[in-house]
Each structure stands twice: as C-alpha cells, then as structure tokens.
Amino acid sequence: MAILDLSIPRDRRKRAWWIWISVLSVMVVVGLVGAVRVMVLGLEVTGLTDRVPWGLWITQDLSSIATGAGAFTFSAIVYLLNVKKYQPIARAAVFVGFLGYSSAMLALAMDIGRPDRFWHPLVYWNVHSVLWEITWCVVLYSTVLFLEFLPIFLESEYFDRWPWLEKVGDRLHRVSPVFAVIGLGLSLLHQSSLGATYGVLSGRAIWFKPSLPVMFILSAVAGGISMTLLLTIVVGKLQNQPIISRELKSNISRFAAIALIAYLYLKLWDWAATSYYSQSPGASEALARLQATTPYTQTFWWLEVILGGVIPAIILLHPRLKRNDRYLMVSLLMVIVGVTINRWNVTLSGLVAPPQWSPGVIGNVIAASYLPTLTEIAVSVGIIGYALLAFSLGVRYLPIYPKPGEAHQH
Amino acid sequence: MAEHNLPDQEKPQENQQDDQKKGLLSRQDFLKIAGATGATAVITQLITAGPLSPDAIEGIGRRTHPHEEGTSENEWRMGIDLEVCIGCQYCMWACQATNDVAEDDMRWNVGFPERTESGTDFYMTRPCLHCAEAPCVKVCPVGATWIREDGVVSMDYQRCIGCRYCEVACPYDVRRFNWDAPTEKNLYTPTWGTPEIERRSRGVVEKCTFCEHRIDRALQNGLTPGVDRSVTPACVTACPVNARVFGDVKDPESPMSQFLREKETFVLREDFGTEPKVHYVRPEKEEEV
Numbered sequence: 056m057a058i059l060d061l062s063i064p065r066d067r068r069k070r071a072w073w074i075w076i077s078v079l080s081v082m083v084v085v086g087l088v089g090a091v092r093v094m095v096l097g098l099e100v101t102g103l104t105d106r107v108p109w110g111l112w113i114t115q116d117l118s119s120i121a122t123g124a125g126a127f128t129f130s131a132i133v134y135l136l137n138v139k140k141y142q143p144i145a146r147a148a149v150f151v152g153f154l155g156y157s158s159a160m161l162a163l164a165m166d167i168g169r170p171d172r173f174w175h176p177l178v179y180w181n182v183h184s185v186l187w188e189i190t191w192c193v194v195l196y197s198t199v200l201f202l203e204f205l206p207i208f209l210e211s212e213y214f215d216r217w218p219w220l221e222k223v224g225d226r227l228h229r230v231s232p233v234f235a236v237i238g239l240g241l242s243l244l245h246q247s248s249l250g251a252t253y254g255v256l257s258g259r260a261i262w263f264k265p266s267l268p269v270m271f272i273l274s275a276v277a278g279g280i281s282m283t284l285l286l287t288i289v290v291g292k293l294q295n296q297p298i299i300s301r302e303l304k305s306n307i308s309r310f311a312a313i314a315l316i317a318y319l320y321l322k323l324w325d326w327a328a329t330s331y332y333s334q335s336p337g338a339s340e341a342l343a344r345l346q347a348t349t350p351y352t353q354t355f356w357w358l359e360v361i362l363g364g365v366i367p368a369i370i371l372l373h374p375r376l377k378r379n380d381r382y383l384m385v386s387l388l389m390v391i392v393g394v395t396i397n398r399w400n401v402t403l404s405g406l407v408a409p410p411q412w413s414p415g416v417i418g419n420v421i422a423a424s425y426l427p428t429l430t431e432i433a434v435s436v437g438i439i440g441y442a443l444l445a446f447s448l449g450v451r452y453l454p455i456y457p458k459p460g461e462a463h464q465h
Numbered sequence: 466m467a468e469h470n471l472p473d474q475e476k477p478q479e480n481q482q483d484d485q486k487k488g489l490l491s492r493q494d495f496l497k498i499a500g501a502t503g504a505t506a507v508i509t510q511l512i513t514a515g516p517l518s519p520d521a522i523e524g525i526g527r528r529t530h531p532h533e534e535g536t537s538e539n540e541w542r543m544g545i546d547l548e549v550c551i552g553c554q555y556c557m558w559a560c561q562a563t564n565d566v567a568e569d570d571m572r573w574n575v576g577f578p579e580r581t582e583s584g585t586d587f588y589m590t591r592p593c594l595h596c597a598e599a600p601c602v603k604v605c606p607v608g609a610t611w612i613r614e615d616g617v618v619s620m621d622y623q624r625c626i627g628c629r630y631c632e633v634a635c636p637y638d639v640r641r642f643n644w645d646a647p648t649e650k651n652l653y654t655p656t657w658g659t660p661e662i663e664r665r666s667r668g669v670v671e672k673c674t675f676c677e678h679r680i681d682r683a684l685q686n687g688l689t690p691g692v693d694r695s696v697t698p699a700c701v702t703a704c705p706v707n708a709r710v711f712g713d714v715k716d717p718e719s720p721m722s723q724f725l726r727e728k729e730t731f732v733l734r735e736d737f738g739t740e741p742k743v744h745y746v747r748p749e750k751e752e753e754v
Contacts, residue, residue, distance in 0.1 A: 097667045098627075099645035105571075108629035108642060168627020168642065168668025172607075175626050181608035186630050190606055258600045258636030258737045337736065410636040412733045413589050414547075414745065415579030420638075 072451075079444040086437005089430045093165055100430045106423035107406045111431045112166040115438065116159040117249055117398035120193070121271070122391055123155020124279025126200060127235075127242035134235035143299055143457055144307070146207055147290075148283040150455050153200040154442045155282075156193065161438050185251045192245030199238045202227055211453050246272040253401055260337025261345075262405045266325040273318035278394035280311040281367075285387040288380060290450055298456050301378070308383060312371035315390060319364045341408040348422040351404045359400060363393015537614035540742075541675055541690065543701070544710035544724040545590060547748040551706055552578065552588030555657075559703030560592075562653035563676065565660035569652075571641050573673040574700050579748075587748030592700060593618060593639045593673035594733060594741035601631035601640060610670075616742055617675050625669040632670060636737050640672045658699055675711075689713075691720050 092100050103110050129148035133141050164170045176190040208214075209224030250271030253262035284307050291297040299307075329338055346352040367386035369376075376382045403425060411419040427435075449455055560566065560574040576590040595618045602610050602618060609624040610631055632640045646667040654660060662678055665671045676698040683689060683696035690696045691712030701709040712721030724730075730744035 097645040098642070101644075103644075105632060105641055106638060108632040166628075168629070168670075169625065169666075172624075172626040175607040175609075175624060179607040179609075179624055181605055184604050184606045184608075184630075186604060186606035186628065252630070256600060256604070256634050258634065258734075258739055406633065409638060410734065410737070412591075412637045413577075413579060414581070414731075414733070414747070415587065415589055416582055418577045418579040418589050 075447065076444070079440045079447065082436050082440025083444060084437075085433045086435075086440060089433030089437060090165060092430050093434065098166075098168060100428060102426050102428045102431060104423070104425070106409055106420065107403070107425040109166075109402055109406065110425050111427040111435055112162045113402050114395065114399040115162045115435050116166070117402070118278075118395040119155040119158040119162070119438075119442070120246070120249065121155075121275035121278045121394050121398065122282040123152040123159075124242065124246055124272075124275035125283030126152025126155075126203075126279070127196075127238045127246075128276055128279055129283065130203070130231075130235040131239045134232040135239065140303060141307075144283060144287055144303070147287055147455050148279075149200060149203045150207065150449055150453075151283050151286060151446070152279070153197070153204045154445055156197045156200055158438045158442045159193070160197065161441065162435070165434050185248050185255055189245045189248050189252065192241045192248070196238060196241040196245065199234050199241065203231065203234050203238070207453055207455060243272065246275045250401075253405060256405075258410060259405050260335055260410065261341045261408065262401070263338075264325065264329060266321060267401070270318060270321050270325065273314055273321060274394050274397060277311050277314035277318055278391055280307060280314065281387040281390040284308065284311065285384060285391070286446065287456070288384055288387075290456060292380070304383070305377060308371040308377050308387075311387070311390065312368050315364060315368045315371070319360070319368065322360065322364070337410065341410070344408045344421060345404055349404075349407055351400055351407075354396065355400055355404075358396045359393055363389055363396060367393070537616075538715060539615045539680075539713045540715050541595075541616055541680065541711065542714050542721050542725075542742040542744065543592065543595075543675065543698070544721055544728070544730065544744045544746070546708045546710075546728065546746040547587050547589065548746055549706050550588050550590065550704075550708040550748075552576070553705060555703040555705060556590060556700035556709060558653045558657040559699040560673070562651065562656070562658035563661050563699035564674075565651055565654075565662060565664045566641075566671075567647050567649040567651040567664070571643075571647075573639075573641065573671070575638075581747075581749055583749065585749045590700075591637065591639075591733070592698075592743060593675070594637055594739070594743045595675060597740035597742060598738060600634040600636065600739060604630045604634045606630065610672075613677070615680070617677050617680065618672075619674060619677055620670070620672060622665050622669050622671065627668040627670065629670060636739065637733060637741075640670050642670050643667050657703070689719075 101110070125148040129141055129145045132138050133145040164173065167173065176187050177194065181187050206224035206228035209220050214220050214224075247268035250267035250269070253259070254264055254267030256262050284304070287298050288304070291299070297304075329335070330342060342352075367389040370382050370386035371377055371390075377386075407423050407425065409420050409423055413419050554576055557572060557574050557576050561572070564573060566573055574590065574592045576588060578586065579589040580586050595616060597612070597616065599610075599612060599618050602612055605611075606628065607624050607626055609621045609626070611619060611621075613619050627642065629640075629642055632642060643665055644667075647664055651660065661676075679696045679698065680690050683693065686696070688696045690698075691701070691710070694702045697711050698709075701711045710720045710724045712719030712724075714722055714725065716722060725744060728746045730746055732741040732744055
C-alpha cells in the first residue's frame with residue numbers, strides 16, 4: 056500500500072483517505088449529473104454557439120492529452136534509450152497517460168453531437184483531415200497505453216488465483232519495447248497534429264502557421280513530464296518515503312525545463328515573426344481586436360509565458376531552488392497550468408475574434424464571447440474527479456510504484 | 466519483476482546478436498536499414514502520388530480535397546447584386562421554409578443592415594459560398610461534407626458526427642449546428658414555401674446547399690436551374706428585384722455567365738484563398754467611393 060505515512064496515526068490516515076475518496080466520488084457524481092443533462096437535452100445546455108463551437112471540453116481534451124505525454128516520453132527513455140534508472144517512474148507515466156487519454160475521450164464523447172457515431176472516423180475515411188489522423192492515433196495509442204498498463208493491473212494480488220492471466224500480463228510486459236516504439240510514433244504524430252488542427256486553417260489568420268504543431272508537442276513533453284513527476288513526488292510525500300532519488304528528480308526536472316525552454320524559444324520567435332517583425336493583414340487585424348476587446352493578450356504574456364514558462368523553467372534549472380520539494384512541486388504545477396491555459400488561449404483566441412467577411416463596416420462581429428455553463432463545468436469536474444479517483448485507487452491497490460520497502464529497486 | 470523471468474534459452478541468442486554487431490554492418494543491421502528505407506519510400510509514395518495523396522479521393526468516392534476541376538458538365542454559381550438588393554428579407558424566409566430551418570436564430574441564409582466605408586447604407590446577405598477550396602471540406606474527419614462534381618458543397622447528415630471542426634474552419638460563419646432537437650413549428654411555411662427536404666437531427670451540422678435537391682430534380686426533368694423557377698434556389702426565386710442570380714458558368718448563355726460578364730464583381734475575402742462561388746456586386750459605384 057502506497058499511502059502509508061507511518062508518522063501519522065493509523066485512524067487519522069484512514070479518515071483522510073476516505074474523505075479524499077468521498078470528495079472525488081462526489082465530483083464524479085456531479086459530472087454524471089451534467090452528462091445526463093447533456094445527453095437528454097443536447098448541447099444546448101452548454102455555452103457554446105455556432106461562432107464559438109469549441110470551448111471548455113476541447114481545452115480539457117487537449118490538456119489531458121498533453122499532460123498524458125509523460126507516457127511516451129518515459130517509455131522512450133526507458134525502453135528505447137534503455138536508461139533503466141527511470142524505470143520506477145515509467146509505470147506511473149503510462150498510468151497517468153492512460154488516465155489522460157481516457158479523460159480526453161470522455162470529454163470528447165460529451166462534446167460531439169452524435170456520440171453514437173463515434174466510430175465513423177474509423178470507417179469513413181477522410182485522409183485529408185487532421186482530425187481523422189488524430190482520431191486514429193488517439194484510438195491506437197489508447198490501445199497501446201491500455202496494453203502497456205494491463206500487465207501492471209494483472210500483476211496485482213487479486214489476479215494471483217488465475218495464473219494464466221498473469222502469464223498474459225507477463226508476455227505483454229516483455230514486448231514493452233515494441234509498444235514503446237509504436238507509442239512514440241503515434242504520440243509524435245498526434246501530439247503535433249493537435250496543434251495542426253488549428254495551424255492548418257488557412258481562413259483563420261490567427262491560427263494559420265506551421266509553428267503550432269511543434270509548439271504543441273514541445274509543451275506536451277514539458278507538461279507530461281511535469282504531471283508524472285508532480286504526482287510521483289506527491290505520492291512519495293504521502294507515504295513518507297520518496298519514490299525516486301534526489302538525483303533522478305533533479306534529472307527529470309532538468310529534462311522538463313529543457314523541453315519548456317525549447318517551447319518558450321519557439322514561442323518567442325513565433326511571436327516575433329508574426330507580430331513584431333512582420334504582420335500578415337488578417338492576423339494583425341484579428342490580434343488588434345483581441346487586444347482591444349478581450350484579456351487574451353494579457354493572459355498570453357502573464358499566464359502562459361511568465362507564470363507557466365519562464366518562472367518554472369528558472370526554478371526547475373536552479374540548483375538550489377529545485378532541491379526544495381515545495382518549490383519544485385509548485386513549479387511543476389505552474390507548467391501544467393501554463394500548458395492548460397495555452398490550450399484554452401489557442402482555442403478561444405481564434406474563435407472569439409472571428410474573421411471579418413462582410414464588405415461593410417458595421418455588420419462584422421468584433422468579438423464573439425463564450426462562458427462555460429454550470430453543466431459544462433460539472434462535466435469537466437466529473438472527468439477530473441474520475442482521473443484523480445482512478446489514480447488514487449490505482450496507486451493504492453496496484454503495483455504502480457515500487458512498494459515503500461523496495462524503493463529504488465526494480 | 467517480469468524482465469527477471471526471461472527464459473534462459475533466450476540469453477545465448479542475445480549474445481549471438483551481440484557478437485554479430487561487432488562487425489561494421491551486420492546482415493541484420495543491413496536488413497533493418499534497407500527495411501526502413503523501403504518503408505519510408507512506400508509511405509512517401511502513398512502520401513504523394515498514391516491512394517493517400519491529397520489528389521486521390523477515389524477511396525471514399527467523394528471529393529474532399531478540392532484542387533482539381535469537377536468532371537460534371539455544370540458548375541453552379543450565384544450572383545448577389547448589393548446595389549439592387551432592397552433588404553426585404555424574402556430570400557431568408559424562402560430559404561427557411563424550403564429547407565425547413567425552423568428556428569429564427571439558425572439561418573442558412575443570413576442578412577443584416579450594413580454600411581460602406583463611405584457611408585452608403587446597404588443590406589448584406591450571404592448564403593453558403595460553396596468555396597472551390599472549401600476549408601470545411603478538407604477538415605471533416607468522416608467526409609460528411611464534400612464538393613460535388615458540379616461544385617456544390619454538400620452534406621451527409623447521416624454521416625456527420627457533430628464534432629463542429631467544419632464550423633471552426635469556415636471563415637464565413639456559414640455552418641449551423643443543431644444544439645437541440647428542432648421541434649418548433651416552422652413559421653415560414655406555408656407562406657414562404659413548403660419544406661422540400663427533411664429536417665436534420667439533433668447533434669449534426671447543417672448548411673445551405675444551393676438547394677441541391679432542386680438542381681438534381683432539374684437534371685432529371687431536363688430543366689435549367691437559374692432559368693426555370695421550380696429548380697432554382699429558393700432565395701433566388703423569392704427575390705422581388707432580381708438581386709440574386711443563379712446559373713451554370715459552363716454554359717455561356719446562363720444568367721450567371723451573363724452576370725459575370727456584364728457586372729464588376731468581387732468575392733468575400735479573396736485573400737483567404739477559399740475561391741468562393743458566390744459573386745457580389747458592390748452596393749455603390751466605384752467612382753462614388
């Protein structure tokens with residue numbers, strides 16, 4: 056059992072656990088209520104409109120897939136580059152990845168108008184659509200994650216009574232490197248194409264640029280590593296025994312910081328090339344409207360760049376600051392929040408400042424607006440509740456992390 | 466855990482592989498490189514000239530990547546003369562009735578009062594522009610929207626999954642999503658026409674189709690859309706001042722070909738590169754500007 060802080064009396068620990076599980080269960084129930092409302096009444100209950108047809112749930116899809124990117128990153132490090140010392144965190148990364156992708160699929164199932172036709176992209180192909188490619192990659196990669204995760208599940212004591220199941224798990228585990236290669240390929244494809252979803256839209260000047268796919272994958276690597284590391288540190292704190300060594304923690308944070316800096320560097324040049332040194336008429340006009348009527352320019356600089364990028368990058372690289380677990384955890388959280396805000400900003404900025412097409416001067420929409428409704432928020436809360444609940448139960452009952460006695464060993 | 470349990474007989478094999486690797490390039494390495502090169506070549510072929518290439522759409526039988534010319538004998542286009550339009554909104558009501566768009570906040574054919582930069586008031590109306598390089602068509606993950614051979618951007622409401630990527634992609638705000646089940650009574654029927662197509666279900670995207678059902682009916686009956694009123698888009702026939710013109714631009718004598726020959730026209734936001742098939746005449750003469 057992972058939650059095993061020996062310094063706290065047993066019943067207090069037990070009570071804290073049950074409070075935590077109850078809170079998460081309530082979140083899931085709230086989400087279910089929202090989901091039923093959406094299913095019965097339709098997407099009318101959302102704040103979405105024809106002008107802003109994507110909102111909170113798309114942000115949630117994009118962020119949970121981005122923060123699930125630790126799975127392919129660590130799988131690649133452990134199984135391809137054969138750096139075995141990261142093994143203790145690789146399983147957690149796969150688990151977090153699986154939860155991220157399943158969360159995204161739950162949000163998508165809510166978001167599409169005809170969830171009963173979710174299988175259409177697999178049967179009716181439009182190979183020219185980025186979203187078609189993403190659908191295939193996400194479906195295949197979720198399968199890979201499931202197969203990577205299955206051995207961990209089958210390893211638990213509960214399945215001891217069926218030895219053949221353990222054998223299946225063992226076989227699957229042995230082909231992990233194969234999964235790692237497939238997973239890496241699929242992830243490199245769709246993590247980038249999620250950015251391309253916006254980047255290829257030639258009629259939408261704010262989005263239309265080739266840098267978006269690359270920025271998406273770099274931020275996903277940073278966010279994915281941060282999510283896995285943060286959760287690992289938190290679990291270590293709760294069981295009062297660190298799961299990974301100080302050195303490993305330091306290496307991983309450096310790796311996250313490097314991805315973050317690469318992302319920031321690209322962001323800098325993206326801004327400089329499209330908004331400072333040169334401007335395309337459509338983009339500058341839309342950006343000017345954004346600046347005049349919405350807070351997106353401010354949230355871009357302050358939340359995405361400074362709080363979500365520069366400050367955590369400094370902490371994650373600073374030899375003294377990053378040794379302090381509190382600083383480390385806060386900076387990892389800042390990366391995750393920064394990536395999430397980025398996904399929101401990318402989605403909404405292009406939609407709330409729609410292209411002006413009327414040849415006159417008064418009929419054009421200056422800025423469309425969007426505010427998620429309570430139902431939308433309820434569903435999102437429910438999905439977060441699902442992910443945290445599954446993570447908590449998984450860490451407690453499955454061999455995700457090495458047990459406290461055998462830490463640093465595998 | 467599991468990797469400790471590797472069966473013993475596999476280990477010598479691994480050693481053998483290690484021995485082989487000592488050479489400059491083992492046969493296995495060579496095969497790997499050759500395989501990777503071959504696979505890359507095959508994939509490159511597939512996506513540039515093969516069945517996955519942007520120009521090959523036979524796979525789904527619908528043109529989802531515009532590029533090439535349609536093979537049809539017809540190409541339908543619409544003209545809207547903003548100088549002639551009086552803003553009576555008949556075109557919108559006829560559209561709502563004919564295509565059974567019941568809700569007032571959901572219009573395929575939109576219209577609103579406008580003013581030019583020099584201060585001339587006019588009425589702006591806009592159906593779907595049926596772009597030759599339609600962004601909505603390229604992005605649909607299931608090919609539920611495509612460009613017909615005659616240039617009409619069409620929808621398959623049975624295939625649409627309601628992801629709304631087409632709404633996000635369209636720069637002209639043309640597409641409409643069914644946020645709820647459309648159960649309202651259509652107030653525009655029967656005054657402005659009778660529904661000629663089925664109402665769409667909740668959860669799918671819909672849009673103006675240039676009244677494609679009328680075009681299809683025309684070809685069966687030997688009639689000419691744009692000339693014979695019963696097979697011309699409802700908005701065009703409803704216009705009391707003939708501000709809207711429709712026709713086949715592959716027929717030089719069609720009303721649309723004449724319109725394009727005789728008037729100075731423009732398309733909305735040509736810089737988007739979408740190549741719309743709806744052509745406008747400015748609400749005021751150039752010299753007045």
